[in-house]
Amino acid sequence: MIENLKALPQNLRDSVVRYTLHPTSDRERSQATFHNLFLHLQSVRVHRNTLRVAYSFGLGLITTASFVLLTLTGILLMVYYKPSTELAYGSVKDIHFVVPAGRFIRNIHRWAAHLMVVAVFLHMARVFYTGSYKKPREFNWLVGLALLVLTLGLSFTGYLLPWDQLAYWAITIGANIANSPREVTDALHITKFLDVGGFQKQLLLGANYVGQEALIRFYVLHVAALPILMAMLMGVHFWRVRKDGGLSRDETAPRDPNDVFSPTKTYGLMAVVRGRTPAVGRGPEGTVQSWPHLLWAEMAVFMFTVAVTLALSYFFDAPLKEMADPAIPENPAKAPWYFLGLQELVSYSAFMGGVGIPTIALIGLGLIPYLDRDPRGVGKWFGGPEGKRIFWLSTVFGLISVVALLALTVNCGWLRNWIPSIPQPVITLINPGTVIVLLYAAWSLWILRRTASLRLSAVALFTCFLAGFVVLTSMGSIFRGPNWQFYWWPSQWPVH
Amino acid sequence: MFDAGRRDFLGLAAIGSALAALGTALAGVLRLPKPAVLPGPMRVYKLGDPAQFAVGSVVKMDAEQLYLFRDERGFHAISSVCTHLGCIVAHSEREGFACPCHGSKFDTQGKVTGGPAPTGLAWLEVSLSPDGQLQVNGETEVSRGTRFQVG
Structure with missing residues (x-):
C-alpha cells in the first residue's frame, strides 16, 4: 500500500493524460494530439x-x-x-x-x-x-x-x-x-x-x-x-x-x-551523399x-x-x-452600433428595414455557395486580380450610391414629404432601403452580364452590401441626433 | 407500389412512429412560450373629475401613455405611443406630435404628415365612469374626430 501511495502522483498523472505531455518525436506529438479530447x-x-x-x-x-x-x-x-x-x-x-x-x-x-x-x-x-x-x-x-x-x-x-x-x-x-x-x-x-x-x-x-x-x-x-x-x-x-x-x-x-509528397515510389540507397535528405524537417505536401x-x-x-x-x-x-x-x-434612442444600420433602414419603413431587407440579405448570403459552383479561385483573396478590380469598383459604386441616396433623403425627404396622402404600402415597397437593395442587385447583374462570372457578380453584390452596411451604420451612429434628425456632429445637437 | 422487405417495413414504421411521437410532444411543449393570458396593468384609466380639465387644455398622461384634450366640442384622448416602433411622441399646440426615435410627424389630429409611421395615432374612447369620473379606455379605438361631451 505504501508503495502505491508513493506512486500516487505519477499514477494519477498517467491516468489523466492518455498519452504523454512531453512528446519528443513527430509520431508522439501526433499521438498526443489525437489522444486528447480538446486537441x-x-x-x-x-x-x-x-x-x-x-x-x-x-x-x-x-x-x-x-x-x-x-x-x-x-x-x-x-x-x-x-x-x-x-x-x-x-x-x-x-x-x-x-x-x-x-x-x-x-x-x-x-x-x-x-x-x-x-x-x-x-x-x-x-x-x-x-x-x-x-x-x-x-x-x-x-x-x-x-x-x-x-x-x-x-x-x-x-x-x-x-x-x-x-x-x-x-x-x-x-x-x-x-x-x-x-x-x-x-x-x-x-x-x-x-x-x-x-x-x-x-x-x-x-x-x-x-x-x-x-x-x-x-x-x-x-x-x-x-x-x-x-x-x-x-x-x-x-x-x-x-x-x-x-x-x-x-x-x-x-x-x-522541396515539399515531400505522398510517396508514389520508394528510393533505394544508391549512394552515400553529403547533407540532409530532402525529407528532413519537411512534412508531406507542405x-x-x-x-x-x-x-x-x-x-x-x-x-x-x-x-x-x-x-x-x-x-x-x-x-x-x-x-x-x-x-x-x-432621444435619440439608439441600439448598439452594429444595429444602427438597421435602425437607419427602419426609419424609412419598419417592416422593410427591420424584417424584409435583413431576410433578403440572409437568404442571399445563404444562397451564395449554391449559386456560385465555380471551383476556381479558392484560397486567393478576391480570387485573383480580376476579382480585386471588381472589389474596388463595387466599393466605389456601393459607397457613392448609398451616400447619394442618403443625401437625397436628408435634403429632400422621401415620398411622403412630396405626396402627403401616399398610401403606406407604397412607402413599404419603395423607400431608400429597398431602392439601395435594387441598385446593388442591378449592379451585380450588370457585372454578371459583363463578365459572365457568378463569382465576380457575388463579389460585386457582397462588396456593395458591405459598403452599404458601413455607410448606414456610420449614418445611424454619428450623423443622427435627437428626433433622428441629421447633424454633422453630436456637438450640434440641440440642448434641452 | 412501395416495395420493401418485412424488416425494412418494420424499421421504417418504428422510425416513423418515433418521429411522430417526438414531433407531437415537441409541438405540445413549444406551446409554452406563447402566453395564454397577457399580463399587464388594467388599461381603463380613471382620470378624476371632468371639471378639473379646463376647456382648451392639453394634459400629457405619462403612466396612461396618452394626451387628453378638452376643447369647446368636448373631450378626446390621443394615444402617445408612436405607431412606428412604440416610442412616446411629444406634443406641441401648433405643430402636432413628433416622435423622438425615428422622426415620425403627426398633425394636431394625429394624422401622419411625415416620417416612417404607417398609421396615425390612435384616438381612444373617452367616457364617464359610474362614479362620475372621466374614463379613458386604452384598448378601444374610436374614429378620428370623435368627441365626448360631459352632461
Missing part, C-alpha cells in the same frame, strides 16, 4: 498556409476567444445580477460600483461582445473574399451564418438586462420591429386572421409591452438558450472546418518543389505538425484577444444610463 478537434498536421497570418488573420479564433471570455465573465456577472424589473438596474449598479472587480468584469463582458461582433463580421468577409465557401465547405458557410445570427441575438438579448433607459427603449424598438409585419398585414386587412407580427412580439415579450415577462425571457435566452445553441453550433463549425479539409487554400498553386506550430499560433491569437479586451476594459467603462422610464424615451 483532437484539430488535425495532427496542418498545411503551412493555415498558419499564414495574412490569410486568415486569426479572425475565427478571435471570435472563439471572445466567446470564451464572454462565457467566463458572463457566469461571474450572473452571481450578482437579478433579472427583475425592480432589482435589475440596482444590481448592475452594484456590479459597477460595489462588487470587487465588478466594473472590470462588466467592462470585459461588454468589450469582448463588441470584439466578437467585429471579428465575426470580418471573419465572414474573409471567408467570402477568399472563396472559402465553395465545395465542400458550403454547409459550413450556412453554419457560420447561423452563428452570426446567434451572435447578434446574444448581443440584442444582453442589451435589455441592465434595465436602463438605453436598454428599455432599444428593446421597445426591437420588439416593435418583430411586430412590424403588421405594417403589411394591416394594409392587406388580414391582421385578424394572420397576425405574424403580434405573434412574434408576444413570443418575445410574453406581453404587449416590455416588462417583467420580457426581462425574464431575454435573460433565459441570453444566459441559457442562445449560448447552448451557440456552443453546439461552434462545435459543428470547427468539426466541419477540419473534415472539409482545414482552412481553404489554393489547390491549383504550383507546389514547392504540412507541419499541429503540435507545436498551430498550438503556438492559437495561443498567440488568444493572448492577443485577451490583451486587447483587457486594455479596452481598463480605459473605457461600459455605459449605464438612468433607470428605465416607460414614460420618457431616450
Whole structure:
C-alpha cells in the first residue's frame, strides 16, 4: 500500500493524460494530439498556409476567444445580477460600483461582445473574399451564418438586462420591429386572421409591452438558450472546418518543389551523399505538425484577444444610463452600433428595414455557395486580380450610391414629404432601403452580364452590401441626433 | 407500389412512429412560450373629475401613455405611443406630435404628415365612469374626430 501511495502522483498523472505531455518525436506529438479530447478537434498536421497570418488573420479564433471570455465573465456577472424589473438596474449598479472587480468584469463582458461582433463580421468577409465557401465547405458557410445570427441575438438579448433607459427603449424598438409585419398585414386587412407580427412580439415579450415577462425571457435566452445553441453550433463549425479539409487554400498553386509528397515510389540507397535528405524537417505536401506550430499560433491569437479586451476594459467603462422610464424615451434612442444600420433602414419603413431587407440579405448570403459552383479561385483573396478590380469598383459604386441616396433623403425627404396622402404600402415597397437593395442587385447583374462570372457578380453584390452596411451604420451612429434628425456632429445637437 | 422487405417495413414504421411521437410532444411543449393570458396593468384609466380639465387644455398622461384634450366640442384622448416602433411622441399646440426615435410627424389630429409611421395615432374612447369620473379606455379605438361631451 505504501508503495502505491508513493506512486500516487505519477499514477494519477498517467491516468489523466492518455498519452504523454512531453512528446519528443513527430509520431508522439501526433499521438498526443489525437489522444486528447480538446486537441483532437484539430488535425495532427496542418498545411503551412493555415498558419499564414495574412490569410486568415486569426479572425475565427478571435471570435472563439471572445466567446470564451464572454462565457467566463458572463457566469461571474450572473452571481450578482437579478433579472427583475425592480432589482435589475440596482444590481448592475452594484456590479459597477460595489462588487470587487465588478466594473472590470462588466467592462470585459461588454468589450469582448463588441470584439466578437467585429471579428465575426470580418471573419465572414474573409471567408467570402477568399472563396472559402465553395465545395465542400458550403454547409459550413450556412453554419457560420447561423452563428452570426446567434451572435447578434446574444448581443440584442444582453442589451435589455441592465434595465436602463438605453436598454428599455432599444428593446421597445426591437420588439416593435418583430411586430412590424403588421405594417403589411394591416394594409392587406388580414391582421385578424394572420397576425405574424403580434405573434412574434408576444413570443418575445410574453406581453404587449416590455416588462417583467420580457426581462425574464431575454435573460433565459441570453444566459441559457442562445449560448447552448451557440456552443453546439461552434462545435459543428470547427468539426466541419477540419473534415472539409482545414482552412481553404489554393489547390491549383504550383507546389514547392522541396515539399515531400505522398510517396508514389520508394528510393533505394544508391549512394552515400553529403547533407540532409530532402525529407528532413519537411512534412508531406507542405504540412507541419499541429503540435507545436498551430498550438503556438492559437495561443498567440488568444493572448492577443485577451490583451486587447483587457486594455479596452481598463480605459473605457461600459455605459449605464438612468433607470428605465416607460414614460420618457431616450432621444435619440439608439441600439448598439452594429444595429444602427438597421435602425437607419427602419426609419424609412419598419417592416422593410427591420424584417424584409435583413431576410433578403440572409437568404442571399445563404444562397451564395449554391449559386456560385465555380471551383476556381479558392484560397486567393478576391480570387485573383480580376476579382480585386471588381472589389474596388463595387466599393466605389456601393459607397457613392448609398451616400447619394442618403443625401437625397436628408435634403429632400422621401415620398411622403412630396405626396402627403401616399398610401403606406407604397412607402413599404419603395423607400431608400429597398431602392439601395435594387441598385446593388442591378449592379451585380450588370457585372454578371459583363463578365459572365457568378463569382465576380457575388463579389460585386457582397462588396456593395458591405459598403452599404458601413455607410448606414456610420449614418445611424454619428450623423443622427435627437428626433433622428441629421447633424454633422453630436456637438450640434440641440440642448434641452 | 412501395416495395420493401418485412424488416425494412418494420424499421421504417418504428422510425416513423418515433418521429411522430417526438414531433407531437415537441409541438405540445413549444406551446409554452406563447402566453395564454397577457399580463399587464388594467388599461381603463380613471382620470378624476371632468371639471378639473379646463376647456382648451392639453394634459400629457405619462403612466396612461396618452394626451387628453378638452376643447369647446368636448373631450378626446390621443394615444402617445408612436405607431412606428412604440416610442412616446411629444406634443406641441401648433405643430402636432413628433416622435423622438425615428422622426415620425403627426398633425394636431394625429394624422401622419411625415416620417416612417404607417398609421396615425390612435384616438381612444373617452367616457364617464359610474362614479362620475372621466374614463379613458386604452384598448378601444374610436374614429378620428370623435368627441365626448360631459352632461
